[in-house]
Amino acid sequence: MADKDRVPSKTSTDDSLLDFAAPAVVMKVGSLARIFYVNEKLIRGSSDFFNSAMKREWRQGCKRVVDLPDHNCEIFNLYVNWLYSGRLPVQHIEESNLMNNNDKQYHNLFKAYVLGDALLDSDFKDAVVDAIVNEMHIQHQGNVYFFPVRQIRTFLYNSTTSASKLRQLLVQRIARSSNGSELLKEDDDPAFLLDFARAAMHKDKDKETTISATARCAFHEHARGKCVRTRFG
Numbered sequence: 222m223a224d225k226d227r228v229p230s231k232t233s234t235d236d237s238l239l240d241f242a243a244p245a246v247v248m249k250v251g252s253l254a255r256i257f258y259v260n261e262k263l264i265r266g267s268s269d270f271f272n273s274a275m276k277r278e279w280r281q282g283c284k285r286v287v288d289l290p291d292h293n294c295e296i297f298n299l300y301v302n303w304l305y306s307g308r309l310p311v312q313h314i315e316e317s318n319l320m321n322n323n324d325k326q327y328h329n330l331f332k333a334y335v336l337g338d339a340l341l342d343s344d345f346k347d348a349v350v351d352a353i354v355n356e357m358h359i360q361h362q363g364n365v366y367f368f369p370v371r372q373i374r375t376f377l378y379n380s381t382t383s384a385s386k387l388r389q390l391l392v393q394r395i396a397r398s399s400n401g402s403e404l405l406k407e408d409d410d411p412a413f414l415l416d417f418a419r420a421a422m423h424k425d426k427d428k429e430t431t432i433s434a435t436a437r438c439a440f441h442e443h444a445r446g447k448c449v450r451t452r453f454g
């Protein structure tokens with residue numbers, strides 16, 4: 222059929238069909254073991270961690286129950302929303318309580334990134350990174366940008382390796398902002414301070430903006446041609 226004879230449609234190939242009559246996998250999340258029921262095909266297709274965890278030889282897989290005591294229910298719920306919708310719900314920031322809401326937003330997004338890291342779900346991480354880039358570029362009253370506070374920066378450095386794309390984004394964005402160095406604290410993570418110093422030294426040679434770097438997927442992990450932005454529309 223020629224393209225001129227087609228209309229845009231929301232169809233997909235039937236290998237993406239989910240069987241909602243199949244028994245769900247039970248996830249027990251957080252210290253209180255809050256229960257989530259998730260479609261097995263959906264979560265195994267997205268998370269390499271769950272794909273391995275649910276292989277038949279795993280005892281947990283046989284029970285169709287996975288315990289995740291170290292993860293946060295609110296953030297896991299965000300992840301399940303992502304699985305089913307391909308969208309990442311983010312909090313609407315009220316101007317009346319901007320500072321606290323911004324911190325909460327960054328806190329949730331950084332935790333979501335670390336969850337994606339643990340679950341080996343690079344699409345989810347890439348979507349979270351894009352949300353963080355947008356958050357870092359919101360210009361508030363007085364031409365002010367809000368960046369993650371020290372506690373959130375330290376959480377990231379304590380929870381990820383040096384290969385983390387979110388570390389690279391954080392350092393690049395702060396190093397390129399006009400008041401970036403003023404944000405630094407003596408008790409910032411030493412690895413963050415070192416990364417910042419290196420980025421600041423190269424600032425004059427590498428003038429690419431964070432937005433441009435984001436647009437070419439510099440902070441994404443996907444293989445060529447598999448960007449989350451086009452895969453999920």
Ligand SMILES: [Zn+2]
Nearest residue numbers: 438441448449
């Ligand atoms: Zn991409």
